[in-house]
Amino acid sequence: MLYVDLLVDYGQDVLDRGMPSSRLANLTADTESELHEAARNLDIPLDRFQSQGDGDHRWRYAVTPTERDQAIWVLGAKEVDRDGMMKLIAARRRTPSRAAAPRPAAQAAIALDWGDRSHFDHSGDKPCVLCPKLTPLRSHRGEAVHKTCAETWLSQHPGDTRFVSDGTA
Numbered sequence: 357m358l359y360v361d362l363l364v365d366y367g368q369d370v371l372d373r374g375m376p377s378s379r380l381a382n383l384t385a386d387t388e389s390e391l392h393e394a395a396r397n398l399d400i401p402l403d404r405f406q407s408q409g410d411g412d413h414r415w416r417y418a419v420t421p422t423e424r425d426q427a428i429w430v431l432g433a434k435e436v437d438r439d440g441m442m443k444l445i446a447a448r449r450r451t452p453s454r455a456a457a458p459r460p461a462a463q464a465a466i467a468l469d470w471g472d473r474s475h476f477d478h479s480g481d482k483p484c485v486l487c488p489k490l491t492p493l494r495s496h497r498g499e500a501v502h503k504t505c506a507e508t509w510l511s512q513h514p515g516d517t518r519f520v521s522d523g524t525a
């Protein structure tokens with residue numbers, strides 16, 4: 357079973373972080389493999405998958421209003437409110453699956469959680485240290501870098517901590 361919660365408007369900051377809509381909901385499922393399958397069916401890119409990695413029970417995709425509708429009408433996702441979503445996710449912590457769900461190949465890539473405002477530099481764009489384009493984003497160390505560039509770099513440098521998710525610095 358798939359589940360979606362209600363849309364919340366997160367404003368300009370999430371647009372600045374590369375989200376396609378400021379209004380987002382959470383899409384999740386009973387199992388992680390079911391969720392990835394649904395995301396593939398709806399063409400939701402893997403970079404919208406939110407998880408701190410193995411052992412994190414909060415895994416979910418951020419979905420736009422259109423994707424949320426499609427999840428409901430095309431894939432039969434059940435609508436829950438924020439409270440219902442929190443309960444679903446909390447229940448996973450109590451009953452951890454014995455084996456990690458098989459992940460799609462690309463899921464080996466690292467997903468940084470840079471939800472904190474400190475990653476956004478309002479003083480303006482600077483050249484990314486890893487690609488030629490400009491970015492308003494900053495790493496914990498203050499390097500100007502796109503989140504996707506940092507994730508790619510990390511996947512190419514296993515074990516390195518040049519870039520880290522919020523709360524793990």
Ligand SMILES: [Zn+2]
Pocket residue numbers: 484485486487488489491501502505
């Ligand atoms: Zn870049």
